[in-house]
Amino acid sequence: MKKKGFTLVEMLVAIGIFSIFMGVLITSYMSVVKGLRGAEEYRELYADARHTFDTILENARNSTVYGGCGNNVDNFSYDLEKLSFCSTDGLKKVTFEYMDAEDLNSGVLGGESGGGDKGGEGEGGSASSVNNSGESSDIVARKVLKMTVEEKQDPLSLDSGYAFPEESILNSEGVNIKSFSFKVFPATDPFKSSYSKIPYQPVVIIDGVFERKSASVPSGSVEVELHTSVSLRTYN
Amino acid sequence: MTEVLVAVLVLTMAVVSASNFLVSMMRSNAMNTSVLQAYYYSVEGLEAFRNIRDTYFMNYLDFCGSGDKGANGGIFLDGGFCNDGSYVVAIDDDGVNLESVKNGDGNVGSGDEQVGLISDPGISLVAVNGDFEGAENVSGKKFYRVCDVKSINSAGSNEEAPDGPPGADAKQITCMTTYKDGSKTGEVSLKTILTNWKE
Numbered sequence A: 001m002k003k004k005g006f007t008l009v010e011m012l013v014a015i016g017i018f019s020i021f022m023g024v025l026i027t028s029y030m031s032v033v034k035g036l037r038g039a040e041e042y043r044e045l046y047a048d049a050r051h052t053f054d055t056i057l058e059n060a061r062n063s064t065v066y067g068g069c070g071n072n073v074d075n076f077s078y079d080l081e082k083l084s085f086c087s088t089d090g091l092k093k094v095t096f097e098y099m100d101a102e103d104l105n106s107g108v109l110g111g112e113s114g115g116g117d118k119g120g121e122g123e124g125g126s127a128s129s130v131n132n133s134g135e136s137s138d139i140v141a142r143k144v145l146k147m148t149v150e151e152k153q154d155p156l157s158l159d160s161g162y163a164f165p166e167e168s169i170l171n172s173e174g175v176n177i178k179s180f181s182f183k184v185f186p187a188t189d190p191f192k193s194s195y196s197k198i199p200y201q202p203v204v205i206i207d208g209v210f211e212r213k214s215a216s217v218p219s220g221s222v223e224v225e226l227h228t229s230v231s232l233r234t235y236n
Numbered sequence B: 001m002t003e004v005l006v007a008v009l010v011l012t013m014a015v016v017s018a019s020n021f022l023v024s025m026m027r028s029n030a031m032n033t034s035v036l037q038a039y040y041y042s043v044e045g046l047e048a049f050r051n052i053r054d055t056y057f058m059n060y061l062d063f064c065g066s067g068d069k070g071a072n073g074g075i076f077l078d079g080g081f082c083n084d085g086s087y088v089v090a091i092d093d094d095g096v097n098l099e100s101v102k103n104g105d106g107n108v109g110s111g112d113e114q115v116g117l118i119s120d121p122g123i124s125l126v127a128v129n130g131d132f133e134g135a136e137n138v139s140g141k142k143f144y145r146v147c148d149v150k151s152i153n154s155a156g157s158n159e160e161a162p163d164g165p166p167g168a169d170a171k172q173i174t175c176m177t178t179y180k181d182g183s184k185t186g187e188v189s190l191k192t193i194l195t196n197w198k199e
Helices: A008-061 A125-129 B002-030 B035-059 B069-073
Strands: A082-087 A092-100 A143-152 A162-169 A175-185 A203-213 A221-231 B085-092 B093-097 B111-120 B123-128 B143-152 B170-181 B184-195
Touching: A008 A092, A008 A125, A008 A175, A008 A203, A008 A221, A008 B002, A008 B035, A082 A175, A092 B093, A092 B143, A221 B143, B035 B143, B035 B184
Parallel strands: A143 A175, B093 B123
Antiparallel strands: A082 A092, A092 A143, A143 A162, A175 A203, A203 A221, B085 B093, B085 B123, B085 B143, B111 B123, B143 B170, B170 B184
16 A cells, blocks of 8 residues: 655655745845835935925025125135025024034934934924934944024014024934035125125025935945025015 | 646746836835936026026016116126027036027037126026037036026916017926936926016
């Protein structure tokens, strides 16, 4: 009587086929996971870059960089790492500054120097919406773009200084701003006496390179370089 | 045995092709750097036209820059974007250049016409006509931006102005930035309408 069951050869063939199938399946799964991770890294990078540029454009369009805004109006012929925009009524000033994360005040987005937990403080307004990576960056010497919003202490007094600064960081923790600069045309204040008869909209040119650590590319990081310019709609 | 082998083969092919499709879809999503860059180049193009229009407006001039420029004519473009056509907006360390290209290569050369130059504040503008295929004028070798100016009726209508001088009523500005990503070509096109505030 013949016994029921598989021969050793059949078992070996079955295991072989199963192994090959599992190998293909696992490889495909790993590719999908890697692709998802890469897409997520890019998404965060784009979100940061776009958020940063859009925030600057939004503030710049209805502002001026001249007058009592605190900028060095004789210094516009150079690339600037810091620029302030003042509202038409002069009550609000928004300053953007490209700087080392190490130089931030400890109060700005708590946990910034540690590079890990943000402490759940929730400050920073719109900036907090992109600070959600939850990862620390291995990119050495992380640089950030700080936004400071100030308002006149006494709106009714022309001599009143700006106060109540609210500081936030525009790029999230996993994203480093490799380089950033502003350029203003004309290089000198067009609303000064010599230009007073030429109403003119100054232009602010913005350049920035954003980078993020990435395991999905051989170089270990992904980056995006953006450039645009905006006309300041406020004039005298 | 044969049936099992065929089944496994079919299943494997299905899994591999599905996962490859997913991966390529995610990668193409991820590789949208050029789209983002092109978007901001197009924004910049529209801003340049708005800037010129507003400078005219603030100085009581129309689209063509017609009117008394006084002693400060140097900051205005001679012809502005009075004439419909294609313009290249090039922005570099010296400011903004708006160029009218006629020689077809997208780069300003012997056949091209400089529409105007705002040298004093550091902004200039030139205009171009022709086939821009393969031309590169923004950010080195990768991007090319061209802005089309078309006369239209006011109140947002897309109909062309029936009569009268071009640009008498409103201008539709379309800034398109094209780019090459390997073998692929893409474009980002933005559109706005600028009215002639003098009318």
